Amino acid sequence: MKQLMLGNKALARGLYEAGCCVVSSYPGTPSTEVTEEAAKYDEIYCEWAPNEKVAMEVAFGASLAGKRSFCGMKHVGLNVAADPLFTCSYTGVNAGFVICVADDAGMHSSQNEQDSRHHAVAAKVPMLEPSDSAEAYQFAKLAFEISEQFDTPVIIKMCTRVAHSQSVVETGERVEQKTVPYQKNIAKYVMMPGNAIRRHPVVEERMRKLTEYAETNAVNRVEMGDTALGVITSSTSYQYTKEVFGERASILKLGMVNPLPRKLILDFAAKVEKLVIVEELDPIIENHCRQLGLTVTGKDVLPIEGEFSQNLIAEKLGLAVPESKKLDEAVPGRPPVMCAGCPHRGLFYTLAKNKCTVLGDIGCYTLGAVAPLSAMEMTLCMGASISATHGFNKALGKEGEGKTVAVIGDSTFMHSGMTGLANIAYNQSNSTVVILDNSITGMTGHQQNPTTGYNIKGDPAGKIDLEALCRAMGFSRVVVVDPYDLAECDRVIKEELAAGEASVIISRRPCALLKYVKHNPPLKVEEDKCVGCKSCMRLGCPAISVRGGKAVIDTTLCVGCGVCQQMCKFDALKA
Amino acid sequence: MTKNIMIVGVGGQGSLLASKLLGHLLLTEGYDVKVSEVHGMSQRGGSVVTYVRFGEKVYSPVIDKGEADFIVSFEKLEAARYVEYLKKDGWIVTNTQEIDPMPVITGAAKYPENLVEKMGEAGVQVDAMDCLSLAEEAGSAKAVNIVLMGRLSKYFDTIPAEKWRQAIRECVPEKYVELNLKAFALGRGE
Numbered sequence: 001m002k003q004l005m006l007g008n009k010a011l012a013r014g015l016y017e018a019g020c021c022v023v024s025s026y027p028g029t030p031s032t033e034v035t036e037e038a039a040k041y042d043e044i045y046c047e048w049a050p051n052e053k054v055a056m057e058v059a060f061g062a063s064l065a066g067k068r069s070f071c072g073m074k075h076v077g078l079n080v081a082a083d084p085l086f087t088c089s090y091t092g093v094n095a096g097f098v099i100c101v102a103d104d105a106g107m108h109s110s111q112n113e114q115d116s117r118h119h120a121v122a123a124k125v126p127m128l129e130p131s132d133s134a135e136a137y138q139f140a141k142l143a144f145e146i147s148e149q150f151d152t153p154v155i156i157k158m159c160t161r162v163a164h165s166q167s168v169v170e171t172g173e174r175v176e177q178k179t180v181p182y183q184k185n186i187a188k189y190v191m192m193p194g195n196a197i198r199r200h201p202v203v204e205e206r207m208r209k210l211t212e213y214a215e216t217n218a219v220n221r222v223e224m225g226d227t228a229l230g231v232i233t234s235s236t237s238y239q240y241t242k243e244v245f246g247e248r249a250s251i252l253k254l255g256m257v258n259p260l261p262r263k264l265i266l267d268f269a270a271k272v273e274k275l276v277i278v279e280e281l282d283p284i285i286e287n288h289c290r291q292l293g294l295t296v297t298g299k300d301v302l303p304i305e306g307e308f309s310q311n312l313i314a315e316k317l318g319l320a321v322p323e324s325k326k327l328d329e330a331v332p333g334r335p336p337v338m339c340a341g342c343p344h345r346g347l348f349y350t351l352a353k354n355k356c357t358v359l360g361d362i363g364c365y366t367l368g369a370v371a372p373l374s375a376m377e378m379t380l381c382m383g384a385s386i387s388a389t390h391g392f393n394k395a396l397g398k399e400g401e402g403k404t405v406a407v408i409g410d411s412t413f414m415h416s417g418m419t420g421l422a423n424i425a426y427n428q429s430n431s432t433v434v435i436l437d438n439s440i441t442g443m444t445g446h447q448q449n450p451t452t453g454y455n456i457k458g459d460p461a462g463k464i465d466l467e468a469l470c471r472a473m474g475f476s477r478v479v480v481v482d483p484y485d486l487a488e489c490d491r492v493i494k495e496e497l498a499a500g501e502a503s504v505i506i507s508r509r510p511c512a513l514l515k516y517v518k519h520n521p522p523l524k525v526e527e528d529k530c531v532g533c534k535s536c537m538r539l540g541c542p543a544i545s546v547r548g549g550k551a552v553i554d555t556t557l558c559v560g561c562g563v564c565q566q567m568c569k570f571d572a573l574k575a
Numbered sequence: 576m577t578k579n580i581m582i583v584g585v586g587g588q589g590s591l592l593a594s595k596l597l598g599h600l601l602l603t604e605g606y607d608v609k610v611s612e613v614h615g616m617s618q619r620g621g622s623v624v625t626y627v628r629f630g631e632k633v634y635s636p637v638i639d640k641g642e643a644d645f646i647v648s649f650e651k652l653e654a655a656r657y658v659e660y661l662k663k664d665g666w667i668v669t670n671t672q673e674i675d676p677m678p679v680i681t682g683a684a685k686y687p688e689n690l691v692e693k694m695g696e697a698g699v700q701v702d703a704m705d706c707l708s709l710a711e712e713a714g715s716a717k718a719v720n721i722v723l724m725g726r727l728s729k730y731f732d733t734i735p736a737e738k739w740r741q742a743i744r745e746c747v748p749e750k751y752v753e754l755n756l757k758a759f760a761l762g763r764g765e
Contacts, residue, residue, distance in 0.1 A: 004598045004608055029614055108613050132609075132636075165636035166598055166610040236636065243635040311639040322641030324659045327697050331656045332684035334676035336586065336621035364619065372681045445614065537680065542620050545675045546682075554674075556716055 005169040007162040010133035011100060012037035013169070014140025018096070019177035020044055020070050022062035024055040026415065027444040028074030029109035030163040031102035035072050036447075039456045043174065048447055048456050051382070051415040052077035056084045056099065060153075063097035064189065066180035068144055072100040075116045076381065080416070085153070086123045090199040091189050092151035092206075095180045096144035102158040105280045106307035109443070111362065111379065113305070115281035120155050120258035124203050126210050127155040127258040128219065131238045133167040139255065142219065150206055150213075157257065159280065161236040161307070211259045219255035222268055226250065230272025232265065232285055232296075236308070237278045243310040244319065260288045269294050276317065280308050338367045340543035341512035341519070341559035343438050346483040347407075348375040349539055349563075350490050351434075356405045356497070359392065361385040361417070363409040364442040364511075372540045376407065383408070383416030386433055390420065393429040401430040402497055408433070411441035411449040414464065424502050425474040431502050432493075435466060436483075439510040446514065470504045477503035484509060486566045512559050520560025520575065525551045529572035536564040536573065577630035579638045580727075583657050584649030585674050586623045592746070593647065593720040594625040600742040601629040604734060611636040620677075622653055645730065647723050650674050651703070655690050658699055667699060668726050670706035670719055702726065706762070713758035721747075721755045725762020736763065 005013065011034050015023070023046040025035040039046035049055035052073040062069035073081060078101045085099070101119070104110040120127035128143055130136040136158065143154040187195050214220055225247040233241050234254040241251060252268045254260070265288075269275050277286040277298035286298035301316045302308070311321040338345050348368040351358050352375035360366060360376035361384065369376035378388060389406035396404075408417045413435050424431050441447040448454045453463035470478045477499055481492045489507070496503040510517050522543075532549040543557035544564060551572070565573045580597060582590045591612065598610045606629040613623060626638040640659045648654035648669035661667060671691070678684040687693070691703045704726060710718040721743065728739045740756060747755050 002602075004602050004610065032614075160613070161611060161636050164612050164614055166608075166612075167633075167636070168602070168607060239634040239636060309637055309639045310635045311641075321639070323663060324641035325661055325663075325697055325699055327655055327658045327694060327699075329655065329687050329690070329693055330684070331652060331687065332676050332678045334585065334620075334622040334652070334656075335678075336619040337677050339587075339619060367619065370677070371683070372677075443619075534682075537682075540677060540681065542675075542677065542680065545680050 002168055002170050004166045005133045005137070006033060006164065006166050007130070007133045007136045007158060008033035008164070009037045010137040010169045011140050011156065011158070013171055014137040015070050015098070016041045016044060017172055017174050018141045018144045019068050019175050020098075020144070021067035022059060022069040023047070023071065024049045024058035025072040026050070026052045026055050026077055027441055027447040028077050028102070029444055030104055030160045031072045031074045031077070031100060031158065032444045032447065033163070034100055035456070038070070046456050048449060050450055052081040053083060056081040059097060059099070060084060060088050063093045063095050064182060066095045066182050068096040068177055070098045070100070072102070074110065075101055075103045075114050076110065076112065077101070078116055078119050080382065082119065082123070085119065085125070087191050088153050089123045089125045090191055090196055090203055092202075093147055093153060094182060095177070096147035097153045098140065098143040098147060098156060099153055100156045100158060102160070102163045103281070104160050106160065108160055111381065113281060115284065116155075116157055117257055117284050118282070120157070121284070124207055125153050125155055125258070126150070126256060127157050128255055129157045129235045129257045130162055130255070131235050131253070132162060133165070133169045135255065136162060137169050137171070146213075150210055152206055157235070159235055207259055211261065214256050214259055214261040215264050217256070220261060220264060221253050221255070223251045223253060224271070227272050228274065230268060230275045231278055232268070232275065232289065233278040234285070235280065237280055240308050240310045240313050241278050244314045244317075254285065257285070260285060262292060265289060265294070266292060278302065278308070278313060335370060336367060337370065337540065337542050338364065339512055340541055340557040341561040343483045343507070343509035343512065344368060344436055345373070345539055345541065346486055346489055346563045347434065347436060347507045348373045350486060350493050351375045351405060351407070353490065354403075354493055354497070356403050356493070357392070357400070358405050358407055359385045359389045361408040361412050363412050365407060365409055365436050368407065370540070372538055382412050383420050386417050386420030386431075387423060389431045389433065390424050390427070390429045393431050404431070405493075405497070406431065406433045408435055409442070410435060410437040410439065410451045410466070411447075413466070414450045418469070421470065421504070422473060429502060430500065432496050432505065433503070434505045434507055437466060437506050437508040440514060442511050446511070466506055475502060475504050477501060478506070479503065480506045480508055482509055483507045484561055484563055486563065512561070520562070522555040522558035522560055523553050523562070523565065523573050523575055525553055526572050526574055529570045531570055533570070535567045535569065539564055539567060577628055577633055579643045579662070580627040580645045580647060581638050581643045581657060581660055582625040582627065582647045583653040584623055585653065586619055586621045588649040589717060589720040590623060590625050590649060593724055594627055596724055596742050596746045597627045599746050600734070600739060601627070603742065604738070606630060607633045609633045609636045622656060624657070645727060647727055649719060649723065651690050652676065652686065654701070655687065655694060658694060658697070661699060665700070666730065667694065667701045668723060669701065669703050670723060671703050672705070672707045672719070709761040710758055713761055714754040718755055718758035721758040722762035725759040728759070729763055
């Protein structure tokens with residue numbers, strides 16, 4: 001059936017039809033929907049793992065057991081999973097093993113815009129790169145075939161514009177795969193030096209064979225048009241190139257970006273007068289072409305940073321772009337904000353009020369850094385809040401310990417905050433850690449995690465008790481606060497920062513967007529009482545604005561959390 | 576020739592249903608269609624954009640500056656923000672609702688006045704209406720998206736209104752069909 005499908009959903013459909021049996025992933029924009037969609041098929045066992053490293057190892061284990069398996073993650077997640085990746089390249093697979101990594105050029109929802117192709121090159125594993133939903137669907141199936149034919153994990157690299165664009169897909173039926181019997185093979189699967197030394201040449205030989213495959217397989221294709229200009233491209237850059245040039249250029253469209261073909265590129269180059277490489281982020285195809293001795297145009301005119309588009313390519317290659325209208329008016333920006341009723345707000349307000357140095361982490365609460373709260377001073381990667389706070393305090397001693405706070409979400413804590421906390425328990429700094437427990441993985445769109453008590457399908461699952469976990473690590477000061485209660489938050493923050501030992505504060509209240517969370521009626525402003533002091537505005541709640549010198553509540557946004565009421569000295573905000 | 580519709584608004588306003596409806600309708604009409612969305616951080620009250628492109632064969636999933644035949648906007652400031660994306664003879668179809676962005680809430684910036692008039696003065700064709708009132712009249716403030724679709728449908732001579740209504744029936748949960756059909760009619764001025 002012909003249907004419009006999100007790239008991620010199409011990839012999930014490909015996994016399903018390829019007979020994939022086990023999926024383990026960690027959510028991350030723009031990769032999340034692959035696993036959410038796969039979980040809708042009863043034939044596939046799906047789970048959210050605590051982090052990408054665990055997910056990849058789970059999927060590897062399933063492959064070892066003889067079932068086609070998959071794990072998905074965003075680009076920075078592949079850094080976390082790089083350890084198993086580099087060595088399962090050596091072991092190879094039993095049944096097909098496919099990894100999806102979704103890059104985020106343009107950083108729509110990421111802390112950097114690294115190019116994941118480097119991982120494929122460095123780990124010496126093949127990488128496929130679809131350019132639309134139909135290819136995401138086809139490449140998922142092809143990836144399993146390559147994985148089994150060449151005894152290798154295969155990476156499918158998505159990007160925001162392929163993952164989150166819908167285009168037409170024609171689907172088929174699932175083909176069940178026979179379980180590949182597991183056979184004990186210590187030389188292949190136990191990567192200690194004596195064995196790994198023998199596996200490395202196997203990896204090199206595999207790359208040679210994969211290069212031959214890349215020379216002739218239809219995954220890479222030539223579309224001859226006008227030969228004055230030849231373009232080598234892949235992924236969404238192919239779509240922009242076609243949009244700009246149509247038949248006015250010849251195109252070598254690469255579906256496999258590691259390893260890259262040699263003869264195919266040289267033959268193509270020989271047929272065109274000028275050769276341009278159109279690739280987002282780093283010049284990987286370009287450098288390969290230069291190594292082949294070709295003269296090419298690439299990053300000398302096209303940017304390394306950010307996303308491409310049709311106009312960008314046209315302009316940089318000297319073509320006209322459409323005229324556009326301009327408005328002679330400063331349009332204020334609209335950055336993302338913490339939602340009305342967000343439980344993180346009260347806690348961040350308290351931290352800002354106490355002039356704490358807040359080292360933060362990855363999640364919705366990263367928005368604590370945004371004005372007017374401006375209550376976070378560092379965000380690096382998953383889990384870094386806790387470990388960096390320990391380092392900060394070790395460097396500054398008492399000067400840091402009395403005011404430095406690590407802030408981390410429940411899911412991020414399970415992902416890689418626990419190890420940082422173990423370090424504080426072990427190496428003993430007087431650090432204060434706040435776990436913002438909103439009972440869900442928020443930013444990526446509400447995925448369950450090991451602290452929520454539910455699995456990916458919403459069924460009851462194991463639930464890790466954060467208080468018990470922290471106590472078991474040796475923290476005697478473990479306090480739970482309700483972030484809607486500003487006075488209590490203030491008391492606890494002051495008390496724990498003053499304490500002579502490390503402590504964990506669990507700021508607990510479910511995300512206001514969760515369906516089961518009951519909202520109170522929106523608050524009203526009593527105009528005669530409001531003096532326009534703007535105290536309530538210091539919370540940065542999107543439901544409150546000031547019009548005509550008085551506070552106004554947007555009743556479509558307000559969930560009646562009551563935090564602003566606690567800010568008002570004039571009792572002007574009423575339920 | 577590829578046609579381009581941009582849907583812009585504030586994260587959480589319901590632009591995903593509008594693009595789902597358009598995608599479904601245009602695919603049924605036999606076009607090649609691409610719809611591009613952005614998920615993640617910007618959905619938290621930020622400025623959000625969805626691109627809908629259709630034609631015989633569509634390549635790029637995004638709409639660039641000077642390319643949009645229509646900009647359908649859920650909020651006035653967002654319409655103004657994307658004026659540059661409009662084609663020379665394109666139309667902006669916008670809700671007149673104002674939602675203050677954080678820089679306005681904190682007092683760092685002012686919400687510009689008379690935006691519809693200013694867009695008109697800049698030579699932009701603007702079709703502005705109070706979609707929120709019409710949505711409330713239809714039965715829910717959340718139906719702003721379908722009110723806008725009703726208005727947009729007036730610009731498509733080749734696709735009969737009944738086809739749009741059929742797409743609504745196929746895209747909306749059954750219990751909300753009636754409400755949305757009413758919102759659609761109000762958007763069309765029927």
